[in-house]
Amino acid sequence: MTLLRVATYNIHKGVQGLGPARRLEIHNLAHAVEQFDADIVCLQEVRSHHRKLEKHFTRWPELDQAGYLSPEGYESVYRTNAVTRHGEHGNALLSRWPVVSSGHADVSDHRFEQRGLLHASVLVERTEVHVVVVHLGLIHASRERQVARLGEFIEREVPADTPLVVAGDFNDWGARLLRPMEALGLRTFDGIRLPTFPARLPLLHLDRIYARGLRPVSAHVPHGKAWTRMSDHLPLIAELAL
Structure with missing residues (x-):
């Protein structure tokens, strides 16, 4: 049995705080991702x-954030969901x-929220595993339609x-x-509630890991003062049996 360790994390664009209190957290996030x-x-x-x-930030990394956060020996893949006045994420x-x-698929449901699916095929010990990274909308009806489009994408691509x-x-x-x-x-994970938001007092289970053709084994959410500073979400880490 091969265990596949998967983490998901909304990093809040690597910056926390507002106005003059803004602080760059991307360097701390790099250490956190490595710890996963x-x-x-x-x-x-x-x-x-x-x-x-x-x-604004003198220590802004020269690499894009995906490349900067990628531990040594890892491959990074990035796809744009939203284009803004000063950049994109x-x-x-x-x-x-x-x-x-x-690859990538646009699943935006209306013009006020730009959303997408990042799809990658990864070769794990000679077994092809497909991974789709999602960030769904803030309105429930939008999320339902986005899940329907996710299903169409999976049927077509996986x-x-x-x-x-x-x-x-x-x-x-x-x-x-x-x-x-x-x-x-x-x-x-059936019957397990793993709240990840807001990071300072996690009440809502917003971040999830679903699987097909793999068996969920364990999952946990790290806690502590350092984690509450890096993003408004906490990471979710799971082990799946291949």
């Missing part, structure tokens, strides 16, 4: 660049295993007999997407 010791790390709200903040995947292919992981920020505080995801053959 995960085979696959799924990240949301990752910046490729931001011209204004690059000038989206989803990223960091993999200890070779990335065979990658062979039915191939292991699949779907992870990210689902914004599903009422756990109302469990049944639609189960209808797609995607299961998560």
Whole structure:
């Protein structure tokens, strides 16, 4: 049995605070991601660049955030979800295993929220594993339609007999997407509540890891003062049996 360690983390674009109190957390996040010791790390709200903040913070990394956060020996994949006035941000995947292919699908439901799916195929000990990184909308009806589009994407892009992981920020505080995801053959950890938001007092289970063709084994959310400073979300780390 091969255990696949998967982490998902909304990094809040590597910056915390507002106005003069803003602070750059991307360097601390790099250490945190390394500590996951995960085979696959799924990240949301990752910046490729931001011209204004690059000038504001003297220690802004020269690499894009996905590349900077990638531990030594990992491959990084990034795809843009949203283009803003000063830059752009989206989803990223960091993999200890070779990335065979990658792609992206726009699942924006309305013009006020730009959302997308990052899809990658990873070769784990000669077994192809597909991974989809998601960041769904803030409105429940939008999330339902986005899950339906996720299902269409999986049917089109992922062979039915191939292991699949779907992870990210689902914004599903009422756990109302469990049944639609189960209808797609995607299961998560039954009966376990793992709140990840807000980081300072986690009450909502927004970040989830679903799997098809893999067995969920364990999951946990790290806690502590350092984690509350780095992002408004806490990471979720899981082990899946391949």
